[in-house]
Every structure is written in C-alpha cells, then in structure tokens.
Amino acid sequence: MKLCLIGNRGGHDKHVWDALPHLPHVQVVGIASGAPEDDVTPWLRRCDALGFTPQVFTDYRQMLDRLRPDIVVVCGPFELHAEMTAEALRRGSHVFCEKPVALTFEQLAQVKTAYTASPGRHLATIMNLRYDPAFYTAWRAVRDGAIGTVRLINTQKSYRLGRRDAYYRNRATYGGTIPWVGVHAFDWIYWYSGAAFTSVYATHSMQYNQGNGDLEVSALCHFTLTGEIFASASLDYLRPATAPTHGDDRVRVMGTDGALEVRGGQAYLINAATEGEVVLPVACDRQIFQDFVEHIEGETTALLTADDVFAVTAACLLARQSADEGRVIEFERSNV
Amino acid sequence: MKLCLIGNRGGHDKHVWDALPHLPHVQVVGIASGAPEDDVTPWLRRCDALGFTPQVFTDYRQMLDRLRPDIVVVCGPFELHAEMTAEALRRGSHVFCEKPVALTFEQLAQVKTAYTASPGRHLATIMNLRYDPAFYTAWRAVRDGAIGTVRLINTQKSYRLGRRDAYYRNRATYGGTIPWVGVHAFDWIYWYSGAAFTSVYATHSMQYNQGNGDLEVSALCHFTLTGEIFASASLDYLRPATAPTHGDDRVRVMGTDGALEVRGGQAYLINAATEGEVVLPVACDRQIFQDFVEHIEGETTALLTADDVFAVTAACLLARQSADEGRVIEFERSNV
Numbered sequence: 001m002k003l004c005l006i007g008n009r010g011g012h013d014k015h016v017w018d019a020l021p022h023l024p025h026v027q028v029v030g031i032a033s034g035a036p037e038d039d040v041t042p043w044l045r046r047c048d049a050l051g052f053t054p055q056v057f058t059d060y061r062q063m064l065d066r067l068r069p070d071i072v073v074v075c076g077p078f079e080l081h082a083e084m085t086a087e088a089l090r091r092g093s094h095v096f097c098e099k100p101v102a103l104t105f106e107q108l109a110q111v112k113t114a115y116t117a118s119p120g121r122h123l124a125t126i127m128n129l130r131y132d133p134a135f136y137t138a139w140r141a142v143r144d145g146a147i148g149t150v151r152l153i154n155t156q157k158s159y160r161l162g163r164r165d166a167y168y169r170n171r172a173t174y175g176g177t178i179p180w181v182g183v184h185a186f187d188w189i190y191w192y193s194g195a196a197f198t199s200v201y202a203t204h205s206m207q208y209n210q211g212n213g214d215l216e217v218s219a220l221c222h223f224t225l226t227g228e229i230f231a232s233a234s235l236d237y238l239r240p241a242t243a244p245t246h247g248d249d250r251v252r253v254m255g256t257d258g259a260l261e262v263r264g265g266q267a268y269l270i271n272a273a274t275e276g277e278v279v280l281p282v283a284c285d286r287q288i289f290q291d292f293v294e295h296i297e298g299e300t301t302a303l304l305t306a307d308d309v310f311a312v313t314a315a316c317l318l319a320r321q322s323a324d325e326g327r328v329i330e331f332e333r334s335n336v
Numbered sequence: 337m338k339l340c341l342i343g344n345r346g347g348h349d350k351h352v353w354d355a356l357p358h359l360p361h362v363q364v365v366g367i368a369s370g371a372p373e374d375d376v377t378p379w380l381r382r383c384d385a386l387g388f389t390p391q392v393f394t395d396y397r398q399m400l401d402r403l404r405p406d407i408v409v410v411c412g413p414f415e416l417h418a419e420m421t422a423e424a425l426r427r428g429s430h431v432f433c434e435k436p437v438a439l440t441f442e443q444l445a446q447v448k449t450a451y452t453a454s455p456g457r458h459l460a461t462i463m464n465l466r467y468d469p470a471f472y473t474a475w476r477a478v479r480d481g482a483i484g485t486v487r488l489i490n491t492q493k494s495y496r497l498g499r500r501d502a503y504y505r506n507r508a509t510y511g512g513t514i515p516w517v518g519v520h521a522f523d524w525i526y527w528y529s530g531a532a533f534t535s536v537y538a539t540h541s542m543q544y545n546q547g548n549g550d551l552e553v554s555a556l557c558h559f560t561l562t563g564e565i566f567a568s569a570s571l572d573y574l575r576p577a578t579a580p581t582h583g584d585d586r587v588r589v590m591g592t593d594g595a596l597e598v599r600g601g602q603a604y605l606i607n608a609a610t611e612g613e614v615v616l617p618v619a620c621d622r623q624i625f626q627d628f629v630e631h632i633e634g635e636t637t638a639l640l641t642a643d644d645v646f647a648v649t650a651a652c653l654l655a656r657q658s659a660d661e662g663r664v665i666e667f668e669r670s671n672v
Contacts, residue, residue, distance in 0.1 A: 208487060240595055241608070242608060256544045257576070270576045270579050
C-alpha cells in the first residue's frame with residue numbers, strides 16, 4: 001500500500017511512524033510540506049531510518065495526483081485539515097488525519113461531502129487516547145457492563161502551557177482550546193456513553209494566557225446526551241511546569257451499577273463484585289495506525305469510524321460556539 | 337449561654353453535640369420537635385449524657401418565647417429551615433441552621449429580611465466541610481497564594497443512595513439534590529475562588545432513582561464567577577454500596593501558579609516550589625460550632641458568615657432553577 005504524508009504539525013504523526021515497522025506492506029512514497037514554513041526534514045530522516053525513499057512535493061495536490069496513494073496522513077496546518085482530507089478522499093485515498101478534522105462548520109461539511117462521495121474509503125482522526133492502555137481498558141469494562149448504565153461522566157484534560165508555535169496564538173490557525181484539547185475529552189464522553197450528544201453549554205477564557213494571543217487557557221464544557229446522561233469536560237493549560245507529567249488526563253464514569261475512573265494512567269473500578277476500589281490491569285492490544293490499516297484491509301473493525309469523527313467534531317464546534325455566544329446549543333437544531 | 341434545638345433531621349447536629357463538652361458555658365435549655373412524626377428521644381439521651389435537663393416543647397415558637405435562648409440550632413424539616421430561622425432571628429437569637437437555609441426564593445427572602453432586622457445576630461449553616469482538615473488546609477494554601485490566581489475549579493460530591501427517609505422523595509420536603517448535596521460544592525467554589533457567582537447552567541435527572549420519587553440521582557452544574565473563573569460541580573447518588581466510604585468529596589483548584597487538589601481526605605499541591613506533586617499535612621484547628629459560639633462572643637471571626645450563607649443558598653436555588661428550566665441564569669438579573 002502506498003502512503004503519502006502531508007505536513008508535520010501537531011505531533012501525533014508519531015503513531016504512524018511507530019506502526020510502520022510492523023506494516024511491511026505499507027510504503028511511504030511521498031511527502032509534502034503542509035505550509036512553506038514547515039520543514040519536512042524530520043520526516044525524511046524517519047524515512048531514511050525505515051528504508052523509504054519518498055518523493056518530496058511542495059504542492060500536496062500534485063503529490064496526490066501523481067502518486068495516487070492508498071493512504072494519506074494529513075498533519076498540515078490545522079485550518080487545512082478539512083481541505084486536505086477532502087482532496088485526498090475525492091481522489092480515492094483513505095485518510096488518517098490529525099484531530100480535529102475541521103475548525104469550522106463549513107470545513108466539516110466539506111469533509112462530510114467528500115466522504116459521502118467516496119464510498120468504501122476509511123476516514124479516521126488521530127484519537128490516540130482511545131488506544132491508551134488505561135482508557136481502552138476502562139472502555140472495555142464499561143462496554144462489558146461493569147458499571148451498568150452510564151449516567152454521569154467527568155473528563156479532564158490539563159496541560160502544561162510551555163512554549164507554543166505562533167499558530168496556536170490565532171483562532172484562525174489554532175481553532176481554539178475547546179476543539180484542539182477538548183476533542184479527546186468529548187470523544188471519551190461519546191465513546192464511553194454510547195449515546196448521542198443532545199446539547200452543550202461551554203465557557204472559555206483567554207485571561208492569563210501569557211501573551212499567547214487568542215489561546216484560551218481555561219475552558220469548561222457541559223454536555224447532555226440522550227437518556228439524560230450528563231458529562232463535563234474541564235480543559236486547561238494551567239498544569240504547572242513542575243508537574244510530574246505534561247498532561248493530566250482523567251475520566252470518571254458513574255453508572256447505575258458501578259464507578260470507573262482513569263487517573264494517572266491507572267483504571268479504578270468499584271461495583272458489586274469488588275471489595276472497595278480495585279485497580280484494573282490495563283492493556284491495549286491494538287495500535288491506532290495498525291488498526292486503521294487493518295480496517296481498510298477488512299481484517300478488523302477499527303475502534304474509530306468516520307461517523308465517530310463527525311459526531312465528535314460537531315461537538316467541538318458546537319461547544320466552541322456555545323462558549324463564544326454564551327448560550328446553550330441544541331445539537332438537533334444546529335443541523336451540523 | 338442558653339441553647340435551644342429545633343428538630344433533628346439531616347444528621348449534621350452531631351457537630352453541635354461534639355462541641356458542647358468544650359463549651360461549658362453553653363447549656364441546652366430547650367428542645368422542640370420539628371415535626372410531630374420526628375422523635376427527639378435521641379437528643380434527650382444526648383442531653384442526659386451531658387448533664388442537661390432541657391424542657392421539651394411540641395411548639396418551637398412557644399419554646400423561643402418562653403426560654404429566650406441566645407442560640408437556636410435549627411434542624412427541622414428542610415422546608416421549615418427558613419421559617420424557623422426567621423422566627424428565631426426575630427426574637428434576637430443567633431441561629432445555627434442545617435443547610436440549606438431555604439428551599440425557595442421566597443424562603444430565602446424571608447431569612448434575609450429577618451437577619452437584616454436583627455443587627456448583631458449571627459447566622460450560619462452547618463457547612464461542616466469548611467472545617468474538614470483536608471478542605472480547610474487546601475483553602476488556607478489557596479488563600480496564602482500557593483497557586484496564584486484561581487482560574488478553574490472542579491468539585492465533586494458523590495454519595496451512596498442507601499435507604500432514605502420519605503421526605504427525600506418529594507421536592508417540597510427535600511428541595512432537590514442540587515440544593516441538598518450541591519450546597520457543599522457550591523460553597524467550596526465560592527470560598528476557594530473568593531469571587532462572586534455571575535451565571536449558572538445546570539442539569540439534573542431523576543432517572544434510575546430506585547423508586548425515590550422526585551429525588552435526582554445525578555446532576556451537573558457549571559458556574560461562571562467574576563473574572564471569568566469557571567467551576568463545575570458533579571453531584572450524584574451513584575456511589576456503589578461496596579465503595580470504601582459513604583461519600584467521595586473532591587475539589588481541584590487550578591491557578592495561574594499552581595494546582596491544588598483534595599481527594600480521599602488528602603490535599604495535593606503542585607507549584608513552582610514543589611518537585612512534582614506534594615501531599616500537604618492536613619489539619620483544622622477550628623470546630624464549626626465552637627467557631628460559631630466564639631464568633632458571637634467576639635473572640636474570632638467565624639469561617640462562615642451570613643453573607644456567605646446567602647450567596648451560596650442563592651447559588652443552590654438558581655442552579656436548581658437552571659436545571660428545571662434548561663437555561664443559563666445570570667445572578668445579577670435574578671435579584672436573589
């Protein structure tokens with residue numbers, strides 16, 4: 001299978017490089033910079049180490065037209081994810097895209113249209129945390145009925161701010177903290193609940209962002225899902241530099257028959273079968289890009305489908321709109 | 337000082353009994369049942385053990401008129417807190433009331449009017465968690481600048497449902513889970529932030545309440561405070577019977593210079609002065625009812641003032657209204 005890569009922003013392409021040694025039939029044949037200022041040298045070094053000799057393009061469309069790749073990995077500028085994804089889908093490629101796939105409602109519609117017009121093509125975003133051992137183990141426990149019916153979910157993404165590239169400082173190129181950071185939390189909510197989003201209320205603040213332009217340093221989102229399931233997402237870049245890890249990712253899922261929590265890379269369960277709280281052994285036997293490739297080949301059903309991508313991206317954009325406009329937004333009325 | 341008690345619902349009167357041996361100048365002189373069906377025998381046993389021989393009344397107003405107590409402890413039916421508090425204030429007593437002090441806006445107005453008309457009288461509710469060693473220690477750390485300016489607060493109250501008295505099953509006598517359980521969480525938010533509530537959005541659900549009438553088993557509240565401080569409160573009765581404790585109380589406070597968390601009775605801090613996360617030694621040298629009495633005597637300023645009670649009770653009632661009506665509510669416009 002021929003693989004092309006576009007752009008190298010976001011940092012999640014590492015999941016592709018990690019998988020390639022285990023996918024000998026997938027060959028990197030082309031690389032295109034996503035923006036003139038972005039340097040693809042690190043990717044060329046990666047290719048060299050793996051024995052690939054890709055062609056390098058400055059125009060990604062030209063690359064797609066010439067090389068006709070089976071798979072395109074999209075890690076270009078965030079505001080071009082949708083366009084690049086749509087262009088690749090239209091040419092018949094499967095697309096593995098940095099999240100979120102769209103920063104605006106128009107971009108999301110563009111991707112949906114291209115996807116619908118390309119039957120049999122697989123589209124996924126790099127929602128790597130579904131494959132994290134603790135979050136995956138917790139999801140399996142929920143799916144297997146360990147906590148009964150899900151009623152309440154609390155999620156948390158807390159990052160160190162650190163030094164960030166200039167494109168994080170501008171809504172047009174960053175998209176906002178709710179889409180960029182929140183997407184993972186919203187995906188947990190959607191994935192663990194197995195329900196559909198019905199409404200969202202959110203707030204976000206740029207205060208104390210240490211000169212980072214538009215970047216929101218704190219945000220809080222409140223979702224309702226079908227069946228009166230409620231879910232919170234607390235998002236921030238306030239984690240101190242001295243914290244033991246970059247991120248502090250958490251999920252707490254309360255069900256009718258138990259409580260499940262992921263915190264510090266561990267999964268904790270309380271239900272009728274446990275004495276007090278037990279620590280679950282955590283593991284994930286799937287790797288995100290291998291899962292993507294095997295899904296294309298019909299060998300498995302990937303954890304993440306295009307419908308999931310569309311639902312969670314809509315949640316990102318509607319939550320951001322809620323925060324911008326200071327009002328509750330109903331998903332059904334939004335027609336996203 | 338003469339002390340009278342009205343009613344024995346809620347379970348928080350224990351803080352009064354715990355303190356009395358250390359307050360030899362405070363004498364229980366009268367006890368009135370809050371409702372005909374409530375049995376004051378347990379309180380008479382307590383009095384006996386402490387050497388008090390109180391008069392017992394069926395009409396609490398008669399008790400107030402006859403005994404003219406300095407202090408009245410109000411633990412009557414929840415829907416009578418406000419009336420009993422107002423009656424005692426009007427007669428010149430200081431009032432120590434089970435929380436929340438009011439279940440409706442009208443009741444809250446009644447208490448405010450009585451308080452304003454009784455200058456020099458002290459009013460507090462039994463917000464015992466302010467005096468919990470971990471929560472108190474964390475508050476002192478925030479107040480002392482350990483995390484800089486507060487930006488984001490996440491709170492959690494999670495209880496076992498267990499078997500509850502019939503009055504929990506009716507909104508009119510219970511008030512709802514947002515006021516009854518949420519009051520503690522809202523108080524943490526108000527207390528730790530040092531800011532004023534500006535708006536709230538909340539949701540609550542009676543689904544899966546195991547035949548408990550109106551009782552909401554899950555609720556989620558989203559507050560904004562002055563300065564774009566955001567705060568969540570996750571409330572539930574979903575904690576499994578096998579959980580190691582009845583409640584799972586938590587607060588996480590993120591500031592511009594640090595992160596502070598209370599969980600499992602411990603307080604955790606990360607800031608520029610810590611290497612990774614440190615566990616704070618927790619302690620509280622104040623007891624809630626002693627603090628109340630010493631405040632009356634002018635020996636200290638109690639942790640909780642009547643203004644705090646009014647602000648947090650308003651938060652309870654407006655959050656519940658938001659959940660009932662499905663809309664964001666602005667505090668300023670509500671005139672509560």
